[in-house]
Amino acid sequence: MKKPVYLDYAATTPVDPSVANEMIKYLTPDGVFGNPASRSHALGWQAEAAVEAARKQVASLIHADPREIVWTSGATEADNLAIKGAVAGRENAHIVTSKIEHKAVLDTCKWLEHQGVDVTWLDPEPDGSISLQQVLDALRDNTVLVSLMLVNNELGTVTDVAPIGSVLRERGILFHVDAAQAAGKMPVDVTSMQVDLLALSGHKVYGPKGVGALYVRRSPDVRIEAQIHGGGHERGMRSGTLPTHQIVGMGRAFAMAQSGLEQEVQVLESLREKFLAGLEGLDGVSLNGRESGRVPGIVNLSFDGVEAESLMLGLRDLAVSSGSACASASIEPSYVLRGIGLSEEQANRALRFSFGRFSTEEEVAFASSQIVEVVGRLRSVR
Template sequence: MNYPLYLDYNATTPCDKKVLECMLPYFTLDFGNASSEHHPYGWVAKEAIEDATLHISSLLKIDEKEIIYTSGSTESINAVLKGVYRKLKHKGNQILTVKTEHKATLDVCEYLQEEGADVTYLDVDGNGLIDLNALALAISDNTLIVSVMYANNETGVIQPMEAIAKICKQKNTLLFSDATQAIGKIPLDNFFSWVDFACFSAHKIYGPKGIGFTFAKLESQASLQSFIQGGGQQRKLRGGTYNTPAIVGLAKAIKLGINNLEAERDRLSNLRNQLEEGLSLIEEATINGKKSDRLCNTLNISYEYVDGQQLLAALSQNLAVSNGSACNSASINPSHVLTAMGIGRNLALSTLRISLGKYTTEEDIQQAILIITKEVAKQRASNLLWDRR
């Protein structure tokens, strides 16, 4: 198959060859179950997991016991929000989150409402940012946990997490952050001191699919109910056979991402800015979240007088881009992130999310500008409203 140019790195990333190479022995030669304590196959697998955990804790400057391996961020979100609510619901029932969160968070919150949770959804402004005063006013004695995504997967908007954490600490409220898009793109030097819980997925940082981890601060783990029972692994918080090759791959992906962060951030910022400048030359273009701090690799752009579905269908022959979250890409409704930012339905439906990655080149950027410019012009040529504007 002749694949189009890939510019959808916020949806997923290809597994780095260095990551794959370090995983391969644990599929074949060193295939043992890490819980098998009576022979070398188990010992080798257990040692590999311990080494991977040590590397992750050292790279991220967290305690090894603060790492809980999961199948990825969606599982982590379920584990944290359901776990905290069910463990602490005798103390209160309010969960605070944001209207622009990933659907994984919003869907879990909606599910918990059926169990009696009182979920408050905070508004964002036109730049995608929450109002810190509104957050402080919304927290009450009934609040169990605040859930705020660090960097938005659609717009790249980065929330002021340090200020959010300060408010939560003053109010004695737990803080959970979906940092899936942040790792490897922005420094996390102080992040883990701000939050009680966070989640990550390897496939967003050139690692394998089906593995991630929950960060659970040691002093906050008492607030977390066991999510999966069976086998007693991971201090009984998440039972089940360890996925040794995937855990090894996760550690390698994090190492590569952290070590290359500064250089790659500068490179991607430059490429994103070139792309933004080129696509802004098209008439009636709107850059969503432009006035906020954003991820270096993400551009969310809307065009008036264009049918978004037709545009994506036409572009798909040459470009792999999206109109929002991969988990919501089949929906015919406008992005909930953009509508929460006050963007009208028609414009929200005429939006492209373009996300760059480590294999994106300057030549790719120039090619993307040319392809999108030509296709927008082509669609507008057949739109009577464009002529009558």
């Protein structure tokens, strides 16, 4: 079977070969396979040293102190830990978030609502961003947390979080940001953004699946309550034996992302322009999101008169998606697209195309030509 052209980097990225090679060193009997928590022998010390080196690499990408990095199983767990941990023990707590956050945030906040926490759900701007004024209007005396994503995973839209962070810092309200789609795709600086809690994922940045991290600000200390207990690892915030090989892989991936960020953004911008240029002769194509103020690797398009499901079936040589992988089991139209004001019909005609490090000009040109051909064919048989 012919391997399809992969244009679903927003769902996951392949592990960079150099990352995989580094991970192998921490798996096999002739490598450093010890438990990082074992303090009685050299293999444990070496594993711990590798974990701490990776902690520095992850911290460096977001301009944090390594002591502010808490290892998790992924961004989903990091989001859960941040939100539930910040609210735990607070009576009469109020949270502000938006209707188009990742499911890891939406479902966590919905669960908290059932526990008696009051949640304000913000409607996004038509381009998928959240404004400072929207947040200001939603704040109350009992607001303890605001949770917003930096880059929307379906649209690629960037929310300007720094002004929001500044206001929240002045008012003593915690600010949680999901940066899973931002790391490695744009500069992320937790200090200038004035973020208190920030979720990261390894597999969105050419690292392995099953590992992520939560940034927890130390100065002054942000206190969150652990959600997993059993040993007091990670400064008491997240217990469990650390997967050295996955952590090393995430660290290596983040170090590569930092050193090659500027060049990678330029390449992705060029690929995006080439992809869209190949569609210029096709009528009835709408961009969902916005042209500027977004990361270059995500393009969400609606095609008049063509159902996304039919289009995906026709594009059998391309690996693309109709929305977030976290909601792919649902037959409902994208809640993100509905959230920015698209009708159900418009949302059902949208596909997300996302490019990455291993995408080529030939691949995106082929993708454009296939889309033009298949859309034309589907429209002709209506």
